[in-house]
Amino acid sequence: MTYGDFSQAHHLPKQRGDRGPVDPKGLPRQRRGITPQMHGRYPDYDVLSQQGHWDEETRRVVTDRVDNVPAIAFFAPDELETATAFCDLVLAQDEDPRIPVVNYVDEKLAQGRGDGYRYFDLPDDTETWRLVVRGLDQEAGRRGAERFALLAYDDQLEVVTRFSKGELHGGVWSLLNVSRAWSVTTRYALEAFYSHPWAWNEIGFGGPAYPRGYSRFGSPHLQDAERETWEGAQAFDVDPVEDVAERGVE
Amino acid sequence: MRRRSLVKGSVLMPTDNDSPFLLDRHRRGLQNLDRMAHYREDEEIDLLVVGAGAGGVTLAQRLVRAGWKVVVLEKGPLWDPDRDWVSDEKGSAGIYWTDKRIIGGNDPIELGKNNSGVGVGGSMTHFAGYVPRFHPSDFEVKSVDGVGADWPISYRDLRRSFERIELELPVAGQDWPWGDPHSYPHGPHPIAGAASVAWQGARGCGIEMRVGPVAITNGVFGNRPHCIYRGFCLQGCKVNAKASPLITHLPDAIEHGVEVRADSMAIRVEVDEASGRCTGVTYVADGSEHFQRAAAVAVCGYAIETPRLLLNSTSSRFPHGLANGSDQVGRYVMVQGATQVAARFPIELRMYKAPPPEVSSEQFYETDEARGFARGFSLQTLSPLPIGWAEHVQADGHWGHALREYMRDYNHWTVLGSLCELLPQPENRVTLAHETDQYGMPVANFTHSLCDNDKANIAYATKVMEEIWESAGAQDTLKIDRYAHLVGGCRMGFSPEDSVVDSSQRAWEVPNLYVVDGSVFPTEGAANPALIIMALADRVAELLKAKRAGPVPTTTRRREKASLAS
Numbered sequence: 001m002t003y004g005d006f007s008q009a010h011h012l013p014k015q016r017g018d019r020g021p022v023d024p025k026g027l028p029r030q031r032r033g034i035t036p037q038m039h040g041r042y043p044d045y046d047v048l049s050q051q052g053h054w055d056e057e058t059r060r061v062v063t064d065r066v067d068n069v070p071a072i073a074f075f076a077p078d079e080l081e082t083a084t085a086f087c088d089l090v091l092a093q094d095e096d097p098r099i100p101v102v103n104y105v106d107e108k109l110a111q112g113r114g115d116g117y118r119y120f121d122l123p124d125d126t127e128t129w130r131l132v133v134r135g136l137d138q139e140a141g142r143r144g145a146e147r148f149a150l151l152a153y154d155d156q157l158e159v160v161t162r163f164s165k166g167e168l169h170g171g172v173w174s175l176l177n178v179s180r181a182w183s184v185t186t187r188y189a190l191e192a193f194y195s196h197p198w199a200w201n202e203i204g205f206g207g208p209a210y211p212r213g214y215s216r217f218g219s220p221h222l223q224d225a226e227r228e229t230w231e232g233a234q235a236f237d238v239d240p241v242e243d244v245a246e247r248g249v250e
Numbered sequence: 251m252r253r254r255s256l257v258k259g260s261v262l263m264p265t266d267n268d269s270p271f272l273l274d275r276h277r278r279g280l281q282n283l284d285r286m287a288h289y290r291e292d293e294e295i296d297l298l299v300v301g302a303g304a305g306g307v308t309l310a311q312r313l314v315r316a317g318w319k320v321v322v323l324e325k326g327p328l329w330d331p332d333r334d335w336v337s338d339e340k341g342s343a344g345i346y347w348t349d350k351r352i353i354g355g356n357d358p359i360e361l362g363k364n365n366s367g368v369g370v371g372g373s374m375t376h377f378a379g380y381v382p383r384f385h386p387s388d389f390e391v392k393s394v395d396g397v398g399a400d401w402p403i404s405y406r407d408l409r410r411s412f413e414r415i416e417l418e419l420p421v422a423g424q425d426w427p428w429g430d431p432h433s434y435p436h437g438p439h440p441i442a443g444a445a446s447v448a449w450q451g452a453r454g455c456g457i458e459m460r461v462g463p464v465a466i467t468n469g470v471f472g473n474r475p476h477c478i479y480r481g482f483c484l485q486g487c488k489v490n491a492k493a494s495p496l497i498t499h500l501p502d503a504i505e506h507g508v509e510v511r512a513d514s515m516a517i518r519v520e521v522d523e524a525s526g527r528c529t530g531v532t533y534v535a536d537g538s539e540h541f542q543r544a545a546a547v548a549v550c551g552y553a554i555e556t557p558r559l560l561l562n563s564t565s566s567r568f569p570h571g572l573a574n575g576s577d578q579v580g581r582y583v584m585v586q587g588a589t590q591v592a593a594r595f596p597i598e599l600r601m602y603k604a605p606p607p608e609v610s611s612e613q614f615y616e617t618d619e620a621r622g623f624a625r626g627f628s629l630q631t632l633s634p635l636p637i638g639w640a641e642h643v644q645a646d647g648h649w650g651h652a653l654r655e656y657m658r659d660y661n662h663w664t665v666l667g668s669l670c671e672l673l674p675q676p677e678n679r680v681t682l683a684h685e686t687d688q689y690g691m692p693v694a695n696f697t698h699s700l701c702d703n704d705k706a707n708i709a710y711a712t713k714v715m716e717e718i719w720e721s722a723g724a725q726d727t728l729k730i731d732r733y734a735h736l737v738g739g740c741r742m743g744f745s746p747e748d749s750v751v752d753s754s755q756r757a758w759e760v761p762n763l764y765v766v767d768g769s770v771f772p773t774e775g776a777a778n779p780a781l782i783i784m785a786l787a788d789r790v791a792e793l794l795k796a797k798r799a800g801p802v803p804t805t806t807r808r809r810e811k812a813s814l815a816s
Binding site: 006007008009011012013014015020021022024027040041054055057058061062089090091092113114115116117118119120121124157160164186187190191193194195199200202203204205206208209210211212213214215217227231234 | 332333334335336337338339340341343346347348349350351352353354358359360361362363366442443478479480481482488489594596597598600602603604635636637639640641644647648649650651652653654655656657658659660661662695697725726728
């Protein structure tokens with residue numbers, strides 16, 4: 001299946017039952033700016049092009065995520081390989097360009113500042129991450145690979161599927177509540193990915209909005225007329241023939 | 251019709267709080283910090299407030315106006331929104347209380363960004379902005395519904411306080427038909443596409459909704475500007491349009507002689523063993539311990555930190571913690587069931603625009619025996635930004651390519667949330683863990699489990715939200731079970747055996763110790779707690795004012811102050 005009209009919901013995983021998600025390669029290639037894996041719904045939208053409208057403090061924080069990727073300080077080299085493979089699988093980053101999720105996970109763990117709570121049946125977040133990495137390597141060992149990162153993609157997928165369902169047992173997994181460890185580790189990964197402006201390009205999020213704010217915030221009756229002039233249009237809202245002529249490109 | 255429903259906007263201004271005029275139109279930080287009072291630690295001040303949030307700052311502002319010498323200790327920084335806050339989700343981690351806390355029970359409550367603030371302004375710096383009142387029935391839940399507890403005060407005791415605080419925040423919204431019908435000082439904000447879909451869906455099910463009530467200026471208010479609808483309410487309002495005590499009460503309090511000591515973590519309330527009165531508070535600042543003397547202490551640290559501080563304040567007279575002779579401190583902590591259901595529509599809604607709080611309904615607030623459980627819930631629209639949306643999608647069981655697909659669909663979605671009144675239970679409590687924090691103080695252990703009534707309430711609210719989306723024509727839905735707000739833990743009651751404080755919020759066991767925050771709630775209603783906490787502080791201040799009347803400080807008149815600030 002390809003995508004088609006986004007006013008329909010056929011492309012959404014729950015509407016597709018057992019068929020699994022659509023292959024995102026059917027989406028348009030990004031033409032301006034970068035999205036993770038270069039596909040997205042807003043091919044001509046680059047949130048970073050709006051940074052002249054952001055306040056200085058916010059601009060520094062957001063552009064740093066692109067320009068100053070933190071060096072690895074928490075994970076040991078072996079751990080890093082497994083953690084990277086895990087993060088890429090959770091976020092379906094199967095080719096470049098990738099958001100360096102593991103670097104931001106690593107940075108937060110190295111700072112040791114958690115999110116303000118720890119489940120009674122888990123150790124601190126830092127230790128939970130180390131145990132999960134060891135646990136994933138343990139699962140790889142059970143499948144004949146030395147480390148998780150060396151497993152075939154389908155095997156990695158199967159291990160993470162079982163992790164997401166809390167179905168991993170024995171060895172390292174007996175040291176923590178597996179379901180909650182899934183929730184804690186994926187929370188770090190999601191935060192790293194969806195705080196990155198490349199991900200905002202992919203989903204069409206407006207990004208920082210101070211001091212400009214919004215003047216057109218949507219009415220079901222007006223639709224496109226209610227989009228800010230600088231906000232991106234969805235690819236399939238655009239007729240490709242007219243679009244090319246309008247923008248004066250060949 | 252009362253006058254207030256006719257006179258809206260900047261025509262009505264508070265008479266005993268000049269804060270909006272003491273701000274600058276073009277800068278967000280407080281402009282009168284250079285006039286902040288300073289007290290010596292060995293001077294016995296009239297009142298030492300612990301915690302600069304909704305309760306603490308409101309109480310301080312009222313009492314300094316009455317001539318009291320007041321110092322406020324705050325664990326976090328004194329924010330300058332221009333310098334310290336960003337228009338970004340992840341970059342806002344610093345405004346949440348992220349020190350270690352341990353959560354347990356059958357239904358553990360995630361803390362941090364969801365419900366815990368730090369720094370001057372407290373959790374209101376990042377609350378969504380909903381400020382509904384309690385209903386009159388909230389104060390007599392035990393008598394009427396046979397569950398929970400009664401309050402030792404009634405709605406009538408708080409009504410004037412509600413009105414005063416609503417004027418000071420100020421609150422924008424439509425005339426309110428539920429509970430005690432009332433109107434708001436500012437008219438309703440325009441609503442965005444995302445919320446109007448919910449409105450239509452609710453109407454299709456015969457459910458009434460109303461715009462607001464939100465503590466966001468609709469029009470300029472003093473020197474506070476109009477909301478710019480940028481949608482980052484939960485990340486700290488860089489605009490100064492959304493209310494928090496940092497801008498609604500502190501500027502005026504500074505003008506009348508309050509001292510706020512930021513970056514100061516209270517670790518013990520000290521007592522005089524002979525008299526049983528408290529003498530002041532030991533706190534940590536700049537890496538060393540300090541002690542501030544005070545004639546009275548008001549603990550305003552919210553539902554986790556207030557019990558934690560009292561439990562840590564042990565002495566031979568109070569071996570189990572201060573004011574804990576009946577083992578009530580830390581018990582009956584409550585959260586609200588806040589399950590959210592997101593819905594997908596054919597058109598783009600771009601829910602990141604406009605404030606997350608827009609329209610709400612209290613049609614299901616009161617007990618309806620036909621539903622099979624006691625008490626009820628509210629419905630409110632919400633609009634998570636990308637990280638919040640990712641957590642929502644993940645909670646529905648999606649990761650990998652499925653998660654990315656739902657995330658790419660972000661602009662077609664909108665979210666309805668519930669606030670279910672969960673019942674107070676003694677075992678939902680804060681205790682001290684064996685681990686200690688960076689101040690050497692034991693960290694809080696918070697256990698929480700739902701009872702059957704709670705589960706039935708949440709399930710019913712979820713069903714109603716799903717019906718609303720079906721009626722609106724949703725193409726797909728995603729659900730997340732979560733909780734919001736924290737109240738209880740030092741409840742007010744009728745006797746020392748059933749509570750920590752009396753109806754004036756004074757500790758039964760310590761005559762000069764007060765608790766003025768959300769921890770005094772005996773029940774939680776189905777309303778967001780901010781307005782109620784501020785109204786309680788207003789009421790306590792009314793009761794206290796006359797008790798220690800120092801010389802009233804000479805105050806500049808409003809016009810002169812406005813020129814000072816500009």
